[in-house]
Amino acid sequence: MQVIATRPxxxxxxxxxxxxxxxxxxxxxxxxEAIDELGIQDTTTGVAPVGCSVFAYKFFDMDMAExxxxxxxxxxxxxxxxxxxxxxxxxxxxxxxxxxxxxxxxHAANRGENISVFFVNNAIYxxxxxxxxxxxxPDMKTTTSPYGRNTDDVGFPIRVCELLNTLEAPxxxxxxxxxxxxxxxxxxxxxxxxxxxxxxxxxxTIVELISTCPTNWGMTPVDSLKWAKDKMVPYFPVKNFxxxxxx
Amino acid sequence: MAKVLxxxxxxxxxxxxxxxxxxxxxxxxxxxxxxxxxxxxxMPKVGGTFLQAESEVAAINMVYGAAGTGKRVMTSSSSPxxxxxxxGISYLAGANLPAVIINVQRGxxxxxxIQPAQGDYFQATKGGGHGDYRLIVLAxxxxxxxxxxxxxxxxxxxxxxxxxxxxxDGMLGQMMEPVEFKKAATDxxxxxxxxxHKEWCIHPQEEGEAYHQNQINSLEIDPTVLEKHVMxxxxxxxxxxxxxxxxxxxxINSNNEMICVAFGTASRIVKSAIDKLNAEGRNIxxxxxxxxxxxxxxxIAKSLHDKVKKVMVFELNLGxxxxxxxxxxxxxxxxxxxxxxxxxxxxPEEIKxxxxxxx
Numbered sequence: 001m002q003v004i005a006t007r008p009x010x011x012x013x014x015x016x017x018x019x020x021x022x023x024x025x026x027x028x029x030x031x032x033e034a035i036d037e038l039g040i041q042d043t044t045t046g047v048a049p050v051g052c053s054v055f056a057y058k059f060f061d062m063d064m065a066e067x068x069x070x071x072x073x074x075x076x077x078x079x080x081x082x083x084x085x086x087x088x089x090x091x092x093x094x095x096x097x098x099x100x101x102x103x104x105x106x107h108a109a110n111r112g113e114n115i116s117v118f119f120v121n122n123a124i125y126x127x128x129x130x131x132x133x134x135x136x137x138p139d140m141k142t143t144t145s146p147y148g149r150n151t152d153d154v155g156f157p158i159r160v161c162e163l164l165n166t167l168e169a170p171x172x173x174x175x176x177x178x179x180x181x182x183x184x185x186x187x188x189x190x191x192x193x194x195x196x197x198x199x200x201x202x203x204x205t206i207v208e209l210i211s212t213c214p215t216n217w218g219m220t221p222v223d224s225l226k227w228a229k230d231k232m233v234p235y236f237p238v239k240n241f242x243x244x245x246x247x
Numbered sequence: 248m249a250k251v252l253x254x255x256x257x258x259x260x261x262x263x264x265x266x267x268x269x270x271x272x273x274x275x276x277x278x279x280x281x282x283x284x285x286x287x288x289x290m291p292k293v294g295g296t297f298l299q300a301e302s303e304v305a306a307i308n309m310v311y312g313a314a315g316t317g318k319r320v321m322t323s324s325s326s327p328x329x330x331x332x333x334x335g336i337s338y339l340a341g342a343n344l345p346a347v348i349i350n351v352q353r354g355x356x357x358x359x360x361i362q363p364a365q366g367d368y369f370q371a372t373k374g375g376g377h378g379d380y381r382l383i384v385l386a387x388x389x390x391x392x393x394x395x396x397x398x399x400x401x402x403x404x405x406x407x408x409x410x411x412x413x414x415x416d417g418m419l420g421q422m423m424e425p426v427e428f429k430k431a432a433t434d435x436x437x438x439x440x441x442x443x444h445k446e447w448c449i450h451p452q453e454e455g456e457a458y459h460q461n462q463i464n465s466l467e468i469d470p471t472v473l474e475k476h477v478m479x480x481x482x483x484x485x486x487x488x489x490x491x492x493x494x495x496x497x498x499i500n501s502n503n504e505m506i507c508v509a510f511g512t513a514s515r516i517v518k519s520a521i522d523k524l525n526a527e528g529r530n531i532x533x534x535x536x537x538x539x540x541x542x543x544x545x546x547i548a549k550s551l552h553d554k555v556k557k558v559m560v561f562e563l564n565l566g567x568x569x570x571x572x573x574x575x576x577x578x579x580x581x582x583x584x585x586x587x588x589x590x591x592x593x594x595p596e597e598i599k600x601x602x603x604x605x606x
Contacts, residue, residue, distance in 0.1 A: 012460065042452035047312070057462050063449040065315050065463035068338050071308040074300070078312025079449060081296045082270055082320070086451055104308070107301035 021221025070101025130216030307335030317444030337376030341465025362590020
């Protein structure tokens, strides 16, 4: 029998805890494939967030840490400073990274901390049941913005890549999406680049991945992909903001 | 090694480096600033990591990450900053991580002031963060003891995989006393300290080493698993209560008229007052808990006999440790209390007068 597709080595065989149509599995796979391709599984470690991907520490086949909500960049900083011989990444959602963990992400980026951040943005709190996130779109309904996000009252969605792009230190900042096969291929390239720079100890790298949440958006997976493409991508443009590796 | 004259804040920093601590994360706050500044100067000279974090919250989470690699790591702060660290301390305890946290206490609540106080006793010994957990808490009473507690704290943290807090105060942090340091750990010894934790800590998959997927974690979503995890922590705490209580008994004898109980800075002042009274023919004893968790309940209970008419507790707060003393005394004799707050430290004369009034 010929094996033509298999689980990446850097993922364990633990079953994912994600909903049908969720894209966390795709994001996990891209990171694991990139780690495999770079041959750094034995020296890589990651930090799981609080959110739907809270169990990421079980899914990546390497030593992992689980952080308090929003604190992954600080935890990763401690790990990287203690073990500069290892590649350290964080995996965080929008509530974790852009609300409760705003200080940690900004300062880790500003230090040029030698870590890779994978930031999954689906404009909502998933695990707690669909509350408003810092990236929830204007007028978008959630359980804590039941009449739609009122920007006069709670402000506008935060564009994290653009915000971090005002800092001097970050080495690589890119926003990608996971909304089509072609998008996923492009996303893989960005993930691989971030981890390559990580391996080369170039500095802080972040990849934002525009994703969906069919369960809490109340849509089918297919409709979610279309909605994200039509509504999210115009507000969160998919592009490379910075790549200090390109002269 | 010859004695040197140093501030408590600097002495404990130097002693920590000598104990093999090469990772330090903290945020500036008075009255512990000399500690963070000493680390900023000295860590680069020994090839260690000094990092000024963006917040107390970030600092304790950096400690969490570094502790997850099994290496000796420390942070320090003062009361309001320690409150901010409480989330991270609960996570450290829940994840069985060794780390050392120094609290140079100041007056509270809220922003309070920057003078010495002991108002964080409840926070340090009864929780502070969420959930069922304990810290080992050591309370020094001199600069020498403050420094000695550095290596002791790291050893205890490593032995039990537990966060250890040194509960000092602005007086001990700021004052200068002669201090003698232990020999500094060599690089080889420091490496060996870290290697002891390989069974559970984050480290590369090394050649020839058995496969590992170590997880630094305090999350157990299945209640039956979490119950086991918390019960296991409790077993550890019971073992610590059995093995690690430290207490100083000063002039405790079968003719004591009164037993005083005080810890840290307060105990020094009580000791001066007792010395004066005993020179005048009184027989007053002092029990000074050195570990305030685990607490020396048995030592206090054992000191009570027919001649002891009262137990007096002196603290730089409005009565926190006195609750533990009452538990130990268990109604056998009256327990009195005298305290000062606002960062005001009582004088030996005030204590002497209090003791005389209560005899």
